[in-house]
Amino acid sequence: MTRLHCLAPTRSLLLSAALIAGTFSSVAQAEELRLITWGGYAPDDVVAQFEEETGIDVQVTLSNNEDMISKLRATGGAGFDLAQPSQDRIVGVQRQFNIYKPIDFDRVDTDNLQPSMLKATRNATQLDGAFYGVPSVWGTSGLIVHNSVAETVTDYTDLCDPAVAGEVSYRLKRPTLIGFAFAMGMDPFSAYNDRDQYQSILAKVEDKLIDCKGNVKTYWTGGDQLLALLRTGEVTAAMAWDAGGWKLNAENPDIRFVAPESGALGWIDTFAIPRRSENEEAAYRWINFVMQPEIAARITNASGNFTASKGADEYVRADLRDAYRASFGDQAINNIKWYPPVPPGLETLEGQVLDRVQAAN
Incomplete structure (x- = not known):
């Protein structure tokens, strides 16, 4: 006993x-946040401050769209608490693989977000009445021009002006097709769900790009290549991304990024909650923390891309802030054409057009 x-x-x-x-x-x-994101979106000093203020340990995995989708698909939405896919890579993936859960906007401090970007992301990530993304970091394609041709080249199709013959560069990629379509007075995004209409738009853009071939110094394929062409003056006007233009502007004030009259083409990387997140609370705390203007500015300084945080440009380093403001006033921001999800099959059509433009004499 x-x-x-x-x-x-x-x-x-x-x-x-x-x-x-x-x-x-x-x-x-x-008390751990497992974040899968892009390089520059979670700077060490920002992570350290978040950890100190919240007591939550942040584990950062650097990735890209394809890798995020692959990892979350393999686990059914497990392994991470917060992901940052681009807004046009959410709906199709969610419909097919069910790897995300709807955003609870009652837990998001939307007052810190640019209204136009919040609206664009909600529209782009809506599925069956739910929304799957919060805007985070954004960027655009537009025009990088030397001041000597700035009055001539104000829209994408101006790259075909005889005044800049032999001094032009752009990529043979879908942004060029989309940009030229908008500059020609068409709306390719509204035709996404009408294959015949989209083919008709592409046919007109194809003819324009073939006629424009004589103006092209070279079709750039890498960022370093394009920057070198612009630095040497071999190219005075190009279609390219905003961060590249701002980088060049810091080196040479005579080169700048211009938002085209028909609208810059915008991408937004989002915050999305994986379906089997184990710490949603930490995910929402991170979203609200990094979208504070002063914190978001540090992400811009690290990545070179601006964020959806309203007023964050006030705190960005002076050279980048001034270049941004010269490119984007409120009107230009509101005129950005945000990429929607691409329906299946359209990329094949676009590839065929680009191949024919490349092969044309």
């Missing part, structure tokens, strides 16, 4: 200890 009485409380103590240990283990696990 004595031994039995001695063993009973010992076993009870062991069970209690195990339960307590399990509880602490769960708490420790809950």
Whole structure:
């Protein structure tokens, strides 16, 4: 009897200890944010401040759209608490693989977000009445021009003006097709769900790009190549991304990024909650933390891209802030054509057009 009485409380103590240990283990696990994101979007100093203020440990995995989709698809939406896919890579993936959960906007401080970008992201990530993305970092394609041709080249099709013959560069990629279509007075995004209409638009753009071939110094394929062409003056006007134009502007004030009259083409990387996130609370706390203007500005300084945080440009380093403001007033921001999700099959049509433009004499 004595031994039995001695063993009973010992076993009870062991069970209690195990339960307590399990509880602490769960708490420790809950206080971790597993973030899969792009380079520059989670700077070390921002992570350190978040960890200090919240007590939540941030584990950062650097990735890209394809890798994010692959990892989350393989686990059914597990392994990460917060992801940052581009807004046009969410709906199709969600419909096919169900790897995200709807955003609870009651937990998002939307007052810190640019209204036009919030609206664009909600529209682009809506599925069956739910929304799957919050805007985070954005950028555009537009025009990089030397001041000597700035009055001539104000829209994409001006790259075909005889005044800049032999001094032009752009990529043979879908942004060029889309940009030329808008500059020609058409709306390719509204035709996405009408294959015949989209083919008709592409046919007109194809003819224009073939006629324009004589103006093209070279079709650039890499960012370093394009920057070198612009630095040397071999190219005075190009279709390219805003961050590249701002980088060149810091080196040479005579080169600048211009938002085209028909609208810059915009992409937005989002915040999305994986379906099997284990710490949603930490995910929402991170979203609201980094979208504070002063914090968001540090992300811009690290990545070179601006964020959806309203007023964050006030805190960005002066040279980048001034270049941004010269490119984007409120009108230019509101005129950005944000990329919607691409329906299946359209990229094949676009590829065929680009191949024919490349092969044309």
